[in-house]
Amino acid sequence: MNDRITKLQNQFKEKNIDCFLVTSKENIFYLTGFTGDSGLLFIAPRKALLITDYRFQGEIVDKVKNSDVCVTRKAYIEELSSHRIAKRKSRIGFEATDISYGLYWELRKKFDWLKFKSFDSFVEDLRITKTKEEIGKIKKACGILDKSFEEAISYIKEGVTETDIAIELEYRMKKAGGEKLAFETIVASGYRSSIPHGVASNKKIKKGEFITIDFGTTYEWYNSDITRTAFLGTPTKKDKEIYETVYNAQKLAIESVKENMRTRDLDKIARDFISKSGFGDYFSHSLGHGVGLGVHEKPSISKKDKHSLKKGMVFTIEPGIYIPGYQGVRIEDTIALEGSNPTLLTNSKRELMVL
Numbered sequence: 268m269n270d271r272i273t274k275l276q277n278q279f280k281e282k283n284i285d286c287f288l289v290t291s292k293e294n295i296f297y298l299t300g301f302t303g304d305s306g307l308l309f310i311a312p313r314k315a316l317l318i319t320d321y322r323f324q325g326e327i328v329d330k331v332k333n334s335d336v337c338v339t340r341k342a343y344i345e346e347l348s349s350h351r352i353a354k355r356k357s358r359i360g361f362e363a364t365d366i367s368y369g370l371y372w373e374l375r376k377k378f379d380w381l382k383f384k385s386f387d388s389f390v391e392d393l394r395i396t397k398t399k400e401e402i403g404k405i406k407k408a409c410g411i412l413d414k415s416f417e418e419a420i421s422y423i424k425e426g427v428t429e430t431d432i433a434i435e436l437e438y439r440m441k442k443a444g445g446e447k448l449a450f451e452t453i454v455a456s457g458y459r460s461s462i463p464h465g466v467a468s469n470k471k472i473k474k475g476e477f478i479t480i481d482f483g484t485t486y487e488w489y490n491s492d493i494t495r496t497a498f499l500g501t502p503t504k505k506d507k508e509i510y511e512t513v514y515n516a517q518k519l520a521i522e523s524v525k526e527n528m529r530t531r532d533l534d535k536i537a538r539d540f541i542s543k544s545g546f547g548d549y550f551s552h553s554l555g556h557g558v559g560l561g562v563h564e565k566p567s568i569s570k571k572d573k574h575s576l577k578k579g580m581v582f583t584i585e586p587g588i589y590i591p592g593y594q595g596v597r598i599e600d601t602i603a604l605e606g607s608n609p610t611l612l613t614n615s616k617r618e619l620m621v622l
């Protein structure tokens with residue numbers, strides 16, 4: 268973990284800054300192991316200072332590594348300004364995608380000798396490839412999803428609501444060691460399954476409907492993400508065709524994953540397959556996204572992304588077909604590129620489950 272902060276410091280020159288302020292909780296955790304949910308991490312060229320408050324003193328603060336810690340009762344900025352660490356600096360980097368507008372202006376007032384330089388990503392670029400230990404945690408989180416799904420599947424019956432199914436799954440995830448939901452559980456049935464991100468509603472499940480269930484949990488801060496689409500009753504020929512197309516597009520994409528491949532090329536493989544099958548207009552989102560301390564992080568497996576797949580990356584592959592006014596299907600798995608071939612971290616049955 269120590270070299271994570273060093274890796275940032277080593278890039279200060281090239282990034283044209285001489286200090287960096289980390290406000291994102293996940294980034295502070297990634298760099299120091301701090302698990303409190305409030306703090307500021309100031310990184311100078313040779314040291315780092317974490318400022319937090321008395322709510323986290325003791326156990327939480329004691330586990331912080333690679334940084335000095337200051338537990339304060341004052342406002343964080345007030346406290347920071349009383350330390351030497353911010354003196355004699357001239358250009359500070361900050362996390363533009365995380366900091367609040369209010370905090371930004373307070374900082375500008377208090378540190379008026381500093382030039383502020385915004386970063387859309389910096390720590391996030393380090394997070395993009397994971398260590399074995401990190402992948403192990405994501406794998407644990409994924410295992411919780413498989414277990415919960417298997418237990419909850421018998422609960423999907425005619426007449427239960429989408430919310431009933433979501434509650435059942437969420438209870439089982441928590442019971443199996445999941446810490447918190449990675450995102451609001453999606454249960455979208457029938458016409459609602461054509462909404463790619465339809466969170467569970469009070470709609471009741473009926474025969475003849477697809478039920479798309481997209482859920483995730485965290486384990487030791489690391490996320491997991493899976494989607495399965497089941498069918499209640501007897502699927503029509505068209506329903507089977509939609510499902511088979513998504514299934515085969517995903518299978519093809521997973522089999523195509525290899526090191527150094529461009530993420531946009533992987534996206535294209537699944538997209539072209541769906542287009543050739545005649546459903547090209549109905550695959551409206553990107554093929555996947557990185558998973559780690561964030562449930563949606565780099566790389567994006569999409570047309571415009573500029574990354575190539577590297578060892579240590581963890582990402583989803585989730586093609587879908589959504590036909591407005593009809594129904595939709597998505598199948599999603601979380602995958603790690605550990606060796607030169609992909610490892611599936613989520614393993615629930617992918618073939619159509621007819622209930």
Ligand SMILES: [Mn+2]
Pocket residue numbers: 492493556583585599
């Ligand atoms: Mn996803």
